[in-house]
Amino acid sequence: MPDPSPIRIGPGQSTRTAQRTLAGKSSSLAGIRHGRGATLSPPDRFARHQSAPVDDGWDSLAEDEPAPRTELTFEPARTIITRNDSPDLGFDRSINAYRGCEHGCIYCFARPTHAWIGLSPGLDFETRLTCKPDAARLLERELSHPAYRVRPIALGTNTDPYQPVERQTGLTRAILMVLDRFSHPVSIVTKSAGVLRDRDVLAAMAARNLVRVSLSVTTLDTDLARRMEPRASTPARRLEAIAALTEAGIPASVLVAPMIPALNDHELEAILGAAAAAGACDAGYALLRLPLEVAPLFQDWLARHYPDRAHHVLQRIRAVRGGALNDSTFGRRGRGQGVHADLLAQRFARARRALGLTRGRSLDCTRFAPPPAPPDPQLSLF
Structure with missing residues (x-):
């Protein structure tokens, strides 16, 4: 089995020498793969040409493909702060140093963004990642601009800032060190206990009320977590991270998201109780979203992993989404509508x-x- 570890990046490696060509597509047939979430790898919706697998008579479609390893590409960027004016988000600016996420969460609403760079929102999203190596330098430049006006910056709004490749790149830590020097407030959302590696920086910022960390806990069922979020920290490790952050004086909250009707929504109170016992100070929740390519990816994953309840789960999702699998309307996309959605909100x-x-x-x-x-x-010359 090929080594699944991410490609290592040397500290002196330049953007030019690390750049890889984003070419080729994964097979549209994937199936269940150990350590990966997606069971499909559909072509990106912008592709001019699309391919379909065809059996050549030699049982080629039945052959097991080798497990894909993670590839990391350097992505040149001109700016690092992304701004939004969405009325139902609690922030107006964010930083995402990574595109794609090795955690492989099957429900991730960010998967469709991989189509923007010609890659599949399926397996490519969790195996072919890009990062912005100049993130810290760009951030320092933008924060130093005379016209900049401070508001909290959010990390982890699209992909996880502490996904496994962060151990090699250290991009999130570099970003935090800039924010610390500028005394700039930041909020972090992650599914990884890797956030504890930056406990020293976070504690220094917390002493000035400049940081809060939210651990996303989707389930307490380790089997469900392994299938649904294969490379994220286990639920127990996330709760331990809440406890460790709290002990270090860093405000830690729990984000119970996404709640999936008839799959994990019955765990809402248990997750909140476990987080409170670990020392969490606050909580939030969100209902499952299935935009664009995420819907067929989730449906195929559900049929393969939980065939006995797949139909019921999809029916319950439609019940909170006005008969559809997704509703992108501001105000409803994170909460849903109808009796089941209202009951979930009341329970929370x-x-x-x-x-x-x-x-x-x-x-x-x-x-x-x-x-x-x-x-x-230059002034020292005079």
Whole structure:
């Protein structure tokens, strides 16, 4: 079996020498693969030509393909802060140093973004990643601009800032160190206990009320987690991370997301209770979203892993999405509509109050101060 570990990046390696050609497509037939979430790898929706597998008479379609290893590509970028004006998001700016996510969560709403670079939202999304090696330098430049006005920056809004490749690149840590020097507030969402590697920086920022961390916990069932989020930290490790962050004085909350009707929504109160016991100070939740290519990917995954309940789960999803599998309407996309969605919202509100998960607070934007620019070395000539 090929080594599934990500390609290592040397500290002195340049963007040019690390660049790889994003060419070729994965087979549209994938099936269940150990350590991978997607069971399909459909072509991107912008492709001019699409291919379909054909049996050549030699049982080629029945042959087991080798497990795909993770490839990492350097992506040149001109800016690093992404802005939005969505009325149902709690932030207006974010940073995503990675495109694609090795965690392989089958439900990830970010999967369709891989089509923008000509890759499949299926297996390519979790095996062919790109990163922005100049993220910290670009961030420092943007924060130093005289016209910049401070508001909290969100990390982990599209792909996880602590996915496995972060161990090699250290991009998230570099970003945090810039934010720390500028006294800039930041919120982090992750499914990885890897956030504890940056406990020192986060603790220093927390002492000035500049950071909060949300651990996304989708289920307490390790078997379901292994199938649904194959390379994310186990549920137990995420709860341990909440406890460790809290002990270090770093505000930690739990994000129960996504709640999937008839699959994991019955665990809502149990997850909130476990997080409260670990020391979480606040909580949030979101209902499953299935935009664009995510819908067929999720349906195929469900049919392969849980054939006995697949039809029922899809029917319940349609019940909270107005008869469809997805509703992108602002205000409804994260909460749904109808009786089942209303009941979920009531259950969450009641459990949150009862468990005291209401102690979150706003981050401090008044401390923001760009550090002095280094002296111009040319002046030393005079």
